[in-house]
Amino acid sequence: MTSxxxxxxxxxxxxxxxxxxxxxxxxxxxxxxxxxxLGVLRPRSAAEVGDALAYAGPRGIPVAARAGxxxxxxxxxxxGGIVLDLGDLSAVGPVTGERxxxxxxxxxxxxxxxxxxxxxxxxxxxxxxxxGVGGVLTVGGLGGASHRHGLVADSVLxxxxxxxxxxxxxxxxxxHGALFHAVLAGLGQVAVIVRATLRLSPAPTLVRxxxxxxxxxxxxxxxxxxxxxDRRFAYLEGQARPAEDTAGDWTYMxxxxxxxxxxIPPDDRTLxxxxxxxxxxxxxxxxxxxxxxxATDEEVLRATGEWLHPHxxxxxxxxxxxxxxxxTDVLTDPAFRDLRGTGLVLLYPLLTRxxxxxxxxxxxxxxxxxLALLRTAAPGTADPMVAANRTAYENARAQGxxxxxxxxxxxSPGDWRLHYGSRWSTLAEAKSRHDPHGILGRxxxxxx
Ligand SMILES: Cc1cc2nc3c(=O)[nH]c(=O)nc-3n(C[C@H](O)[C@H](O)[C@H](O)COP(=O)(O)OP(=O)(O)OC[C@H]3O[C@@H](n4cnc5c(N)ncnc54)[C@H](O)[C@@H]3O)c2cc1C
Numbered sequence: 001m002t003s004x005x006x007x008x009x010x011x012x013x014x015x016x017x018x019x020x021x022x023x024x025x026x027x028x029x030x031x032x033x034x035x036x037x038l039g040v041l042r043p044r045s046a047a048e049v050g051d052a053l054a055y056a057g058p059r060g061i062p063v064a065a066r067a068g069x070x071x072x073x074x075x076x077x078x079x080g081g082i083v084l085d086l087g088d089l090s091a092v093g094p095v096t097g098e099r100x101x102x103x104x105x106x107x108x109x110x111x112x113x114x115x116x117x118x119x120x121x122x123x124x125x126x127x128x129x130x131x132g133v134g135g136v137l138t139v140g141g142l143g144g145a146s147h148r149h150g151l152v153a154d155s156v157l158x159x160x161x162x163x164x165x166x167x168x169x170x171x172x173x174x175x176h177g178a179l180f181h182a183v184l185a186g187l188g189q190v191a192v193i194v195r196a197t198l199r200l201s202p203a204p205t206l207v208r209x210x211x212x213x214x215x216x217x218x219x220x221x222x223x224x225x226x227x228x229x230d231r232r233f234a235y236l237e238g239q240a241r242p243a244e245d246t247a248g249d250w251t252y253m254x255x256x257x258x259x260x261x262x263x264i265p266p267d268d269r270t271l272x273x274x275x276x277x278x279x280x281x282x283x284x285x286x287x288x289x290x291x292x293x294x295a296t297d298e299e300v301l302r303a304t305g306e307w308l309h310p311h312x313x314x315x316x317x318x319x320x321x322x323x324x325x326x327x328t329d330v331l332t333d334p335a336f337r338d339l340r341g342t343g344l345v346l347l348y349p350l351l352t353r354x355x356x357x358x359x360x361x362x363x364x365x366x367x368x369x370x371l372a373l374l375r376t377a378a379p380g381t382a383d384p385m386v387a388a389n390r391t392a393y394e395n396a397r398a399q400g401x402x403x404x405x406x407x408x409x410x411x412s413p414g415d416w417r418l419h420y421g422s423r424w425s426t427l428a429e430a431k432s433r434h435d436p437h438g439i440l441g442r443x444x445x446x447x448x
Contacts, residue, residue, distance in 0.1 A: 011051045015039030015082065025066065025083040030408050031310040032382055033074025035443075037064075037083045044088050046160060046168050046194045053192070054166035056082055057437040063164075064443055065192045067105050067132020072313050072408040073386075075187070075443040076135065084192060086134060095120065098200045099157060104134035104193040111198070112291060121203035121291070123149040127237075128294040134193045139406045140185035140360045142350065142370055144235030144257065147228045150354035153184040155199045161191035164435025182430035185360040187405060188441040189427060189448075190434040204259035204287050207234075208266045212254040212277035217324050219276050220252035220347075221369070225320065228349035228367050232271055233258055240331060240345040250331050252347070260284055310382035314373045314389040315404035317350070319363035322399035327371060329395060335388035338375060346372035359427060361402045361419055370404060371396075386410065405444070413447030 017039040026036040038061070043049045056063045062081030069076065077083065086105025092114040094101060100120075102111050108122075109129035115121055124145040126136055141152025149155065158172040161183055169191075171180040182190045210233075214220040220238070227236050235257035243249035254277065258266040265284075272280065301307040318326050327347060330336055339345055349367050362368050373392070377385055389409050393401075403409060403419060417424050431438070431448055438448040 011041075011048075011055050014048070015041055025085065026077055026079075027069075028072070028074065028076055029070040029311055030072035030074070030313070031308065031379075032072070032312065032386065032408050033077060033443075035074055035077045035079030037078045037081050040083045040085050042085045042088050046162055049084060049162040049192050049194060050166050050168050052082055052084060053162055053164060053439070056439050057164060057166060060437055061439060062442045063192075063439050064441070065104070065134055065188060067134035067136075068107055068130060070128075070131045070135060071443070072311060072406060073410075073443075075405075075441075077443050081439070081442075086132070089194060095200070100198050100200055101195060102133050102198060103195050104132070104137075106133045107131065108133065108136065109292060109295070112288065115200055116203060116288060118200075119202060120200035121287075122152065122198055123155050123201045124152045125291055126152060128298075129292050130295070130298060133196060134188075137184060137193060137196060138186060138188045140355075140357060140404070142404065144237045144255070144348070146354065147236050147349060147351045148231055148234065148354065149201075150356050151185060151360055153360070154354070154356045156184055156196050157199055158197040159183055159193055160195040161193050163191040164437065164440045165433075167434070178426075178430060179434060181358050182427065182434070185357040186427065186430070187359075187444050187446075189444070189446065190430045190440065192440070204234075204261070206260035206262055206284060207257045207287055207290050208260045208282055208284050209290060210254070210256045210258070210268075210271070210280060210282045212256065212272070212275060213279040214252040214254070214276070215278055217250070217252060217327060220254065221320075221324060223254060223275050223277065224347075224349045224369070225367055226274065227254065227256060228351050231351075237346060237348040240327065240347050242340040248332065250345075255348075257290065306376050309379060310377040310385075310408075312375055312377055312382045312385035312389055312408040314392060314407055314409060316371045316373075316393065316396050317362045317402045317404050318369045318371055318396065319400040320365050320367050320369065322401070323369045323371075326396045326399050326401060327369075330371070330373065330392050333388070333392070335384070335391070336373065336375075338385075339373060342376055344372075344374040346370060346374070359420070359423060361421070361423070363400050363402050371401075372404075382408075411445055413445070416444070416446045 064078035090105040
């Protein structure tokens with residue numbers, strides 16, 4: 001009798017194959033891919049995750065973990081396989097010293113709510129706190145503090161995982177280090193994260209948010225370079241915005257945030273010295289209100305129904321020397337014209353020496369820029385937008401760009417090899433060792 005036979009009967013009884021469960025597991029934030037699984041398992045322990053993987057592996061059944069469900073293109077789906085819905089593995093705490101234990105199905109909003117009473121927060125948060133811990137750690141996680149502290153995944157001290165081979169392990173840089181580094185920003189190819197220990201840092205209670213406006217891209221990028229490298233702000237992002245008076249022009253806005261000590265406000269003059277913006281404004285906000293700001297947008301978009309529309313999003317990391325050219329190409333491309341009306345374009349710098357997870361891919365150079373083209377499609381109209389993403393990706397790649405793989409972007413196995421470059425063999429080795437049946441993370445289309 002093999003280990004997979006032993007677990008088969010009780011495990012199969014736990015699978016939810018009701019049509020509504022399968023439908024939900026075949027949907028994600030992208031609303032572009034719909035691959036119903038055979039069943040959904042809601043594991044309550046690492047042992048149950050292990051049972052599922054031990055059952056699925058020898059049978060070659062695909063398995064995908066689902067935390068917050070915000071994949072863009074079916075990355076968290078397992079057509080004809082098993083979706084592990086981690087909703088029951090979402091405990092947060094305890095907070096001890098400057099660290100917190102979190103289960104992988106928790107949402108970042110709950111993580112922050114649990115750490116703030118201690119005056120602490122993860123050093124980097126993504127813009128949206130409704131995403132899941134497991135999903136963000138496997139993609140990497142970029143946000144306004146990344147120019148100082150790197151990826152969300154870079155604050156992980158330890159992981160508890162179950163590998164595709166069904167092995168239950170605790171890993172860290174010191175213990176099973178190769179596995180630890182293959183899981184973080186590793187797109188769920190080798191293991192399911194069950195729990196993470198995160199490093200925390202002191203959180204302010206108040207912040208001052210500055211919006212600095214620029215009429216031209218070159219001036220904007222020059223100031224973004226300065227701000228990323230001198231690191232005067234705690235948080236640094238920015239946007240391209242359609243100019244109001246003209247048909248096709250764009251303007252640019254740095255969004256920068258400094259902690260506010262209440263009685264001692266930030267020194268505006270020092271923070272804004274040497275910059276070339278044309279206009280500026282600032283607002284004081286509570287820290288949680290600022291960190292959780294996308295929740296308000298979500299509420300509005302849920303009310304209009306657009307939250308549930310297709311989201312053909314494209315995230316690219318641009319080298320500094322071609323950033324202006326790639327951005328101009330995309331913003332003047334008729335295939336992306338809808339960005340002027342309903343989209344959002346994020347454009348902000350990252351300091352590469354802070355981005356540590358080895359499987360996180362980015363262009364070379366001291367500074368790179370995240371370009372996020374965030375579009376919403378009316379139902380049934382997204383296919384040409386996904387095709388435009390592909391064309392934009394190829395053009396950008398020819399100019400040295402790399403995908404930030406939280407995208408609605410068809411990628412072939414050959415694209416993935418190019419994406420990983422010299423790290424492909426590291427990932428392939430970890431894959432064959434820890435997921436020998438190739439059942440995990442098939443939604444990315446790496447073609448193992
Ligand atoms: C409104 C919005 C704003 C966003 N803003 C940002 C941003 O500012 N910065 C940024 O970096 N990203 C941002 N994202 C992208 C988001 O971080 C990714 O899409 C992330 O992968 C979503 O995680 P999830 O858990 O919600 O999704 P899921 O679909 O549940 O998971 C995403 C992927 O991770 C895998 N996975 C999930 N849990 C586990 C686990 N425990 N073990 C192994 N693999 C697992 C899934 O199988 C899937 O492949 C944003 C997304 C949205 C919808």
